[in-house]
Amino acid sequence: LFIFGGVSNLTSEPKTPRIEFLITMAGPLTSLILAGIFYVLHALAGGGSSEVSAVLGYLASVNLILAIFNLIPAFPLDGGRVLRSIIWTITGSMGGATRIATTVGRIIGYLFIAAGLVEALVLGQFAGGLWLAFIGWFLSNAASSGSQQAVMDQVLRGVDVRDVMDHAPEAVQPALPVQSLVSDHLLQGNHRAVPVQGPEGTLLGLITLTDLRHLDQGDWANTPVSQIMTPVTKLRVVEPADDLRHAIGVLADNRYHQLPVLELDRLVGMLNRDHVMQYLQLRSLRSRRQGNGRTPNDQSRAGTRAGTRDT
Numbered sequence: 001l002f003i004f005g006g007v008s009n010l011t012s013e014p015k016t017p018r019i020e021f022l023i024t025m026a027g028p029l030t031s032l033i034l035a036g037i038f039y040v041l042h043a044l045a046g047g048g049s050s051e052v053s054a055v056l057g058y059l060a061s062v063n064l065i066l067a068i069f070n071l072i073p074a075f076p077l078d079g080g081r082v083l084r085s086i087i088w089t090i091t092g093s094m095g096g097a098t099r100i101a102t103t104v105g106r107i108i109g110y111l112f113i114a115a116g117l118v119e120a121l122v123l124g125q126f127a128g129g130l131w132l133a134f135i136g137w138f139l140s141n142a143a144s145s146g147s148q149q150a151v152m153d154q155v156l157r158g159v160d161v162r163d164v165m166d167h168a169p170e171a172v173q174p175a176l177p178v179q180s181l182v183s184d185h186l187l188q189g190n191h192r193a194v195p196v197q198g199p200e201g202t203l204l205g206l207i208t209l210t211d212l213r214h215l216d217q218g219d220w221a222n223t224p225v226s227q228i229m230t231p232v233t234k235l236r237v238v239e240p241a242d243d244l245r246h247a248i249g250v251l252a253d254n255r256y257h258q259l260p261v262l263e264l265d266r267l268v269g270m271l272n273r274d275h276v277m278q279y280l281q282l283r284s285l286r287s288r289r290q291g292n293g294r295t296p297n298d299q300s301r302a303g304t305r306a307g308t309r310d311t
Contacts, residue, residue: 014085017084017085017086017088017089017094017097018085018089020081020082020084020085020088021082021085021086023081024078024081024082024085025078025082027070027078028067028070028071028078028079029067031063031064031066031067031070032063032064032067034059034060034063035060035061035063035064035067036060038056038057038059038060038063039056039057039060041056042056042057042060072108072139073101073104073105073108074104074105074108074109074139074142074143075098075101075102075104075105075142075143075146075147076105076142076143076145076146076149077105077139077142080101080102080104080105080143080146081101083100083101083104084097084098084100084101085097087100087101094150094154095150095151095154098147098150098151099147102143102144102146102147102150103143105139105140105142105143105146106139106140106143106144108136108139109136109137109138109139109140109141109142109143110136110140111136112132112133112135112136112137112139113132113133113136113137113140114136115129115132115133115136116128116129116130116131116132116133116134116135116136117129117133119132120133152280153245155280155283155284156244156245156248156280157245159243159244159245159279160240160241160242160243160244161238161239161240161241161242161243161244161247161261161269161271162240162241162261162269163244163279164244164271164275164276164279165240165261165269165270165271165275166269166270166271166272166275167268167269168269169195169267169269169270170185170191170194171194171195171196171197171267172185172194172195172196172197172207172225173196173197174196174197174198174204174205174224174225174226174229175224175225175226176224176225177220177221177222177223177224177225178212178215178219178220178221178223178224178225178228179220179221181194181207181225182212182220186209192208192209192257192258192272193206193207193208193209193257193258194206194207195260195267195270196225196226196229197267200266201266201267201268202265202266202267203232203235203237203260203262203265203266203267204226204229204231204232205226205229205230205231205232205235206229206230206232206235206258206260207225207228207229207230208230211228211229211230212228214228215228232260235260236250236254236256236259237259237260237261237262238250238259238260238261238262238271239261239262239263240261240263240268240269244276247259247271248276251271251273251276257272257273258270258271258272258273259271259272
């Protein structure tokens, strides 16, 4: 939606409806203020009689249109978040408010699509109608994605990295030949990356499949992993007590598959996307079983059996 503006870039879901309202209203208000400033400058510059005045008038119009578009109550547009904050305040339920706001967002998206098709097929304005339908399609998909993100944020609230990470990651010594790394660890364990440990468990670096591409296969037997690993100084790491949502953000923003987990510079675990997906699937299974009338003990036993099979 950054093509159109209108989306607050939030690292996590707000904790209260008041915070969400204040954050999301900042964007439209800023656009309105800029529209007013440019309009005043446009008038002072001659009201359209010069190139400078024309540019200022254009900027005033663009910011006014952007402010109006921002306030369309289609989640996750700013207007949709404002709507959610109001419903959240009234009902006291963030989840319920999210469902209502995303439903409104989808409906608005479908209305845009319908209007675009009418404009293109009935009125003959093909280009304008196609663009309007595209905006509607984008809004409806954004509403679905925003809903999934909000649900995931709720599911992971209060979950730390230590709850999901691999507590006993397979690590290698820096002097290990690359050939042994490949045959004994990467192939046997189906790993994407292997941490390299020094004395007392200190993390020295991480060696990945990408690192292997920088070395000819003929040199694997005579090259230690320390020569081609990514050193720890260039790695993003997390701690066991970090919020899992923060760690997921690091994975997503950097397109990483895994993150080393350090405590006092010692490697204590590895977190990868597979761990997160497995955890989310298990929580989703528990939620569905709870909806089917299962007791908490039933859910706990089912979760234990599922965890045993996955392990």
